[in-house]
Amino acid sequence: MKKNLMIRVFAALLLLTTGVARAQQQSSLHQLQQQFVDLRFGMFIHFNIPTFMPDDWADPEASPAIFNPKKLDCNQWATAAKSANMTYGCLTTKHHSGFAIWDTKTTPYNVMNSPLKRDVVKEYTNAFRAKGLKVMLYYSILDTHHKIRPGQITKADIAMIKAQLTELLTNYGDITALIIDGWDAPWSRISYDDVPFGEIYGLIKKLQPNCLVMDLNAAKYPAEALFYTDIKSYEQGAGQHISTDNNKLPALSCLPINTAWFWKSDFPTTPVKTVDRLVNENIVPFNKAWCNFILNVAPNRDGLIDNNALEALKQIGKQWKNDGPVAPLPAYASPIISSNIAKFQPSNSSWSNDMNIMDFANDDSFRSTWQSNPNVKQPWFEVEFNKEQGFNMITITEDKVRIKKYRLEYNEDGEWKPLPQEGDHAGRVHIHRFPRVWGNKVRILIDDYTETPAIAEFGVYNEKR
Incomplete structure (x- = not known):
């Protein structure tokens, strides 16, 4: 009897200790946002089936057979990021045309049915972590291959989105942030009611409480508050520019080093953006305004970063040094994540x-x-x-x-x-x-x-x- 009692007491203490440990591991949202802006500078990696086509908006019926990067080396990407003093990477796991570059069980339209037959997300996460870099992932809600587009979204579509996010947030270790695209943007027209934001946000936080959710929705929502995102995100190429004078929110600004997000045949011979512009017009002023800068560097069809981009990254690393944490974030209201029940009402x-x-x-x-x-x-x-x-x-x-x-x-x-x-x-x-x-x-x-x-x-x- 005494032995059983001791076992029960030990089990109760173990549960209590485990609960305390989990509570300690889970940071507050404000802490996570501060840690994010403290990262300062990272690498966006647009690499997917559009890499093998002339247009960033790929044909949704393009065959997996064209995805064949014969020299794929994610270690090269990570080494290049380190050379620029970057602190993290973010890879396009699935872009708007719906091709998944991980070993997913949700659809045959994925990398395991391509000539490569390798889990690119796994190789990327392993390579970046081996270099001490944080790992983020990009995921598109808009999916033209699977017909996840305005007016055609079903319960099965939402279930697939949840299943794919569950795979990404279960099988690849700690994910610092998830950048979501193609959702409630004027051009995608998929609303937060069509694909319920609260449900998706809740799922992400349940799977990984410390994973930040960043929806690229600055084209629609005002800059003064966090509407449906943990981090205010700005795509410069789409005309979204942060105010370095007035911003008081944790933010992200993204820009490609080349002329487009995915690799194009003229990239190796076309000058990339200048180091001075990237450092003095982006990294430095943005960091002073609580804004993290993510620079897209697109691998080519062999799965490698071109030499001109590699050299630019090295020069950035020589010109800019990461001084560590930025100033403390000001106080601001927590994100709005629930549906607006006043929308379209009389x-x-x-x-x-x-x-x-x-x-x-x-x-x-x-x-x-x-x-x-x-x-x-x-x-x-x-x-x-x-x-x-x-x-x-x-x-x-x-x-x-x-x-x-x-x-x-x-x-x-x-x-x-x-x-x-x-x-x-x-x-x-x-x-x-x-x-x-x-x-x-x-x-x-x-x-x-x-x-x-x-x-x-x-x-x-x-x-x-």
Whole structure:
């Protein structure tokens, strides 16, 4: 009896110790974001079936037979990254045309059915870790081969996405960050409702709590807050440029060293971007603004980085030294990851300009606005639901900072009730989190402003907490 009791006590202590150890291993989101910007500079590696075609947007029916890098050497990539004083890499596991370069069980459209028949993700992760480099992965939600595109997404498609992410976050060790593309971007048109963001985000955090989620969605969402991403990400080639004067969020900026993301036949003979530009116009100013810079270096069809790019990386390493951690990140609101239940719901407002009516304040576009008529002294805007909804967060995004004072209210059983006024205010974005309430209407009453108020988006959310 005493022996059994001792065994039980030991087992309980072991469980307690294990739980404490896991809690200690899991860092806070703010710590992880700080660690990410402290990395300063890394290598983006666009290498996939578009490498063997003339266009970055590959034919979705291209045969796996064309993927044949006969001299593939991920150790060369890692050595090149180290020569530039980079601290991590990020590989395109699956791009928009749906070809997977790991040993996936989810689809035959993968590298194991190519002439290479080797798990590129495995070789990349092993090579970079062997050099002391952190490992990140890129994954595209848009998948034209498997018809994961607007208007055709099924439950089976979502299940495949989850299965693929589970493989990537289970079979390849610790992944520092996952860069996601082709999701709720104006050009992909796959919304966070079509492929539910909260579910995917939750799965990633369940599999690897310390893995940061970076969605390349800066083309749509404002720079002042973290909408559906742990890190604000900017693709320079798509016209997305971080403000090094005003940024206060953990950020990433990406740029290819060549003229395109995937290798092109003229890359070996075309000059790459200058070392001075990459160091003095990207790495240095971005790092001062809590922005990590990731430089794309595309391997060629043999699976090797071209000599001109290798030399440029060496010169970067001579000109720029990694001085370690950047300044502490400022305080900011935690990411918004839940669905906006106010989107496209019936709305109403005080008198507004004909070209800026109330519908534009919840049309899922930050480029259009509801704007009050200048003759209205106390403007208001409201959203109505077809039934009572539970919610615990409201966001107000202005087109520019105009509103000085306002009140938020919700309607429950025909009675308007006040909501807490405290919140996070980051420039034109106002974020209010509060204990969950239930109501069928929500409104903002604007009491004071510098110019005629204009709201780009009014969001209502029911966050999981």
